[in-house]
Amino acid sequence: MSHSEFRSTAENIEICPITPGDVERVAEFLHAELNSRLSPSAWAAAIRPTWQSASPNHGFMLVDGERVLGAYVAFYSQRRVDDRMENFCNLSAWCVLEPYRSHGLRLLRAMLAQEGYTFTDLSPSGNVVPLNARLNFQHLDTATALVPNWPWPRLGKRLRIVSDPATIEKSLKGRDLQIYRDHAGAPAAYHLAVIEDGECCYVMFRRDSRKRLRLFASILHVGNPDLFQRVARHVYSHLLTHHGILVTLAETRVVCSRPRYSILLASPRPKMFRSSRVSSSQVDYLYSELTCVPW
Template sequence: MSTDHDLQIPELHPIEDRDLDGVCRFLQANLNPKVSLEEWMRAYRHPWDPEKPNNGFMLRYQERIVGVFMAIYSRQTIRGHVEPFCNPNSWVVERDFRKYSNLLYRALLAQKAYHFFITTPNPVVAKIFSRSNFQYMPDQITVLPCVPLRWSSGRIIDNGRDFENFLDATSYQIFNDHRDIPWLHHVAAGSPEHYVYMIFKRVRLKRMNSIRILHVSNPDHFLDYRHLLAIHFFRRYFAITMQIDRRFLSQTPLVSLNRQDGQPKMYFSDHLGAADFGYIYSESTALDQ
């Protein structure tokens, strides 16, 4: 015998820009109240893909939002080719409607044109995505000391006004796309002909100041200038260490430690590898959490 509860079948809708106010209020109330409504809204209004099809999908029951699965879309240049990316994030459904959660999941993954990556899935979500052939990214983080182990030449650029004449078009576009996010920092080291550009956050590791690198334009150039960067980070931010995902590096520096990242990260693509998926253009940069 069916009950009223059994008949509560929500409707699936794409999340358009005009829906973001209500959707972000739902996220603040049901997922993370520490993130302000303004921050939630801003996370999904970056113009990272002018042709984005939606901001994810939502479930509505009697005009009320009862579940969402958000998505951040972007166009990124990988080895000279512009590729479409989708970063699913912030999946939350009210308890009475959780049996319909897969409607959101299937709707997102039905968009076959995209490379998918998720940077903060909980273990339950990671298990669900693994059933759809998502691959786990390597979970090793390399920790480097912010001490000058040897002399290194080159310039440090950390003033946004100087980046235009220092970075190539791809790196400058990445800088422009992320420059207004207040918790992100930007630095370049080297020369216009041979440089590394980085996006990072200031964090704590073992109760000490540390630099968490979220994007590195050229891993080999990062290794070339790591001593110059170490001096800069120590002097500017009193940082003791800098951290970078091991998958971004072609080799592990001798003076370094590897630690395991407890946060799983996953991707799905027909031709890109784990090193092609970073933290830029995702919830890991769009939200401060």
């Protein structure tokens, strides 16, 4: 391609919102250019959130006619924070073809130009972290404990750990029941109800890879931290015996304490947010790519 031909093509490049009708072609693009381990249909299922929310788009894409040159996927939700409703936009998969990388920032600017949102970026890549910092994103405290999932015998019948959807529905109530219903079909989310003497703790986790080994679980939500602390060793044992997961990654801000027999990671993965109305303690990992995209 000559320089003049490239310039002519560049003049036709547009930034457009990803509409429901665009999801399939964006999914094909992300399969081909970002992560081929996820099929196009898996990408499409991930992009469409399982919760009901007034979403202005599914993010933004860079296009030249019908050809997708880049995409930045987003997940939207309305969440109650203290006594008010807050609009969240979770920034997810960001990919731009190499010849058009100079246009990539246009996608980010389009996303951040949407007013009235708290923005979260829960898996920024290495070069995105300093960029986010320049755009007034703040770091969350992601201190993470690595917990070996040892088998642990359960004596008596006082404690049950269940994953059957019908039993989870019956066991949960209030906010946790709504969270479960919103995420029950989310492609990356796994669900447990931990029940002891009539008390229940809802646990959501995802499977994760480190150094290409898909042997890890990351805890995304703990509904009853006090009960979780008492029974955590049995939850980790359940992840081993029922899911074949050897290690759990437990952020202390999620599980509310450092697990016993754990090792703190020297360099936990960063997570960031930008908001003028929400504090770091009010940011969680629900309604996000962490529940939707099974990397």
